[in-house]
Amino acid sequence: MTAPASVRTVAPAASDTALKINHKKRKVDPTYYWMIVPVLVLFAIFSTIPALIGGFFSFTNYAGYGDWKMVGLRNFQNIFSDPEILASYAFTFFFAIVATVVVNVVALLLALGLNSKIKFKTGIRGIYFIPMVLSGLIIAYVFNYLFSNTLPGIAEALGIAPLATSILANEQWAWAAIVFVTVWQAAPGATIIYLAGLQSISEDVYEAASLDGAGPWRQLRSISLPLIAGYVVINTILGFKGYLGTYEVIVALTGGGPGTATQSVAMRIFSGFSGGDYSYQMANAIIFFIITLIISLLQLQILRRREVSL
Numbered sequence: 075m076t077a078p079a080s081v082r083t084v085a086p087a088a089s090d091t092a093l094k095i096n097h098k099k100r101k102v103d104p105t106y107y108w109m110i111v112p113v114l115v116l117f118a119i120f121s122t123i124p125a126l127i128g129g130f131f132s133f134t135n136y137a138g139y140g141d142w143k144m145v146g147l148r149n150f151q152n153i154f155s156d157p158e159i160l161a162s163y164a165f166t167f168f169f170a171i172v173a174t175v176v177v178n179v180v181a182l183l184l185a186l187g188l189n190s191k192i193k194f195k196t197g198i199r200g201i202y203f204i205p206m207v208l209s210g211l212i213i214a215y216v217f218n219y220l221f222s223n224t225l226p227g228i229a230e231a232l233g234i235a236p237l238a239t240s241i242l243a244n245e246q247w248a249w250a251a252i253v254f255v256t257v258w259q260a261a262p263g264a265t266i267i268y269l270a271g272l273q274s275i276s277e278d279v280y281e282a283a284s285l286d287g288a289g290p291w292r293q294l295r296s297i298s299l300p301l302i303a304g305y306v307v308i309n310t311i312l313g314f315k316g317y318l319g320t321y322e323v324i325v326a327l328t329g330g331g332p333g334t335a336t337q338s339v340a341m342r343i344f345s346g347f348s349g350g351d352y353s354y355q356m357a358n359a360i361i362f363f364i365i366t367l368i369i370s371l372l373q374l375q376i377l378r379r380r381e382v383s384l
Contacts, residue, residue, distance in 0.1 A: 128356045138352035149357035158334055159358060162342045169249060169338070170317035173256045178309050181261045185268030186294070206262035214326030217255045218242065221327070245335040248328050252336060255323055260316075264309045271302035311373040318366060 132149055136142035153159050184202060192198075205213065222240045229237030241251050275298065283293050299306075321340040324330060330337035339362050346355025 131353045132356040134353050136353040137350040149354050162337050162339050166338045170314050173253050173317045174313045176257050177260045181264035182268050184265045189272040203262040205259045211322045211326050213259050214323045218327050221251050242328050245332045248336050267305050271305035275301050
């Protein structure tokens with residue numbers, strides 16, 4: 075009868091000792107602070123503080139130099155009635171939607187081809203992924219020359235009148251050139267994600283489907299696409315969010331022209347930093363940030379519903 079009592083009295087002491095040992099083990103290594111604190115400081119200096127300063131000046135008439143005074147919400151009110159600002163938002167969302175659709179269709183087709191049983195597919199994959207490692211600005215300048223000189227010259231020699239002039243000077247079709255260059259650069263990254271999804275599908279599934287009489291199209295529709303749906307969501311969300319902030323490709327190809335036909339929101343904001351329109355474009359930047367944040371939150375909800383992780 076005495077043994078259980080002695081066990082009950084000793085157990086709490088042993089438990090307290092174990093808790094103290096665990097507490098000592100949980101002590102944060104000082105190296106962690108040496109790694110994280112400098113990063114936080116640099117982030118605050120180069121990102122957080124400038125953003126707060128810009129947010130403050132969005133309520134002023136500051137031109138980027140000289141004196142200024144508070145104007146309240148006047149900048150924000152004027153943005154919603156500015157036709158050029160509204161046109162830049164319309165073009166940005168139009169471009170983001172079209173580029174997202176085309177990039178994902180092209181990337182999926184490439185992934186299906188590179189995942190099939192073809193010769194030299196390893197070397198072909200390397201060739202396809204070259205655009206991914208090149209600078210977007212360099213790519214855009216190269217295509218600018220091609221669209222402005224090479225393509226019109228070839229079209230003129232072949233007697234194709236509509237292409238004899240640069241597409242970049244056409245207000246109705248300049249956006250198509252921007253989408254083409256964007257797809258050329260962005261498709262390899264999306265292809266890698268689709269390849270990862272396709273390679274995660276067991277060959278046994280396809281073999282069983284073949285035995286049941288399912289052809290390539292039926293296998294794609296009933297097996298491949300449903301099983302890589304999560305990868306489609308990831309590519310769509312990452313692509314759309316990235317294309318909303320497109321800048322360097324448009325600068326190198328059209329400079330926002332002809333006129334302002336291909337001017338994105340990012341270009342409009344940056345133009346204010348050197349054009350004496352600082353406070354007005356900072357208000358525009360805050361509105362664009364809020365819109366992007368709302369879209370990101372909606373996309374996050376979609377990811378959670380589909381139980382997909384980035």
